[in-house]
Amino acid sequence: MRQEVKGAALRQLSEGGPAALSLNAIAKELGVSGPALYRYFASRDALLTELILDAYADLALALEGAPPTLADHAAAYRAWALAEPHRYRLLFSAPLPGYDPHDQSLVAAAHRAMTSLLTVTEPHSPVPGPLAAQLSTWSGAEPAVALHAVTAWSRLHGFVTLEIEGNYASMGLDPDELFRTFDL
Incomplete structure (x- = not known):
């Protein structure tokens, strides 16, 4: 799951730069809840x-x-x-x-x-x-x-x-x- 999250984050970075990085958007793309991602990364900065x-x-x-x-x-x-x-x-x-x-x-x-x-x-x-x-x-x-x-x-x-x-x-x-x- 960590690799999937990072892959989605890299796609966001490629398309819109660091400001486009959104844990909620990544969660939506991966079909999980936003809070579920916090088990893998404590924050967007992490x-x-x-x-x-x-x-x-x-x-x-x-x-x-x-x-x-x-x-x-x-x-x-x-x-x-x-x-x-x-x-x-x-x-x-x-x-x-x-x-x-x-x-x-x-x-x-x-x-x-x-x-x-x-x-x-x-x-x-x-x-x-x-x-x-x-x-x-x-x-x-x-x-x-x-x-x-x-x-x-x-x-x-x-x-x-x-x-x-x-x-x-x-x-x-x-x-x-x-x-x-x-x-x-």
Whole structure:
């Protein structure tokens, strides 16, 4: 039943984004009462958290399955986002007013995906002062590696977000051709 609920929730997300997520609508779709769903998920936020954790796990698997180069990880990240735009948005947009995206379980799940990126990133440039300590604490990696991973991910995230939102199409640009020139 939990998987059926999550499947229905993912369909709602795909069709209308996080604001469309409704336990009562899911119950109706599955032919059960609304209160019956609360045996599986304590609240809409609990369901949302589980969907986010699942999405991070799937993204991490996609990255971990990529060949061990930054370019291949970037391609895997992009492919996952294009195949799962509603789940990508769930990870990187504020899902709902009042929802806490900094819950420790979510931070840990996000870190797994970033750890995969850290393993294929080379040191870039020296890191100044307090930022070096912050990067080292966050990543457990050499600060120059962590800085390159964060800046590469920032560029990649921007590229992919623009693509799934249709911005390149409105500019008349082929995102595949543009991605071939992408520099991390």
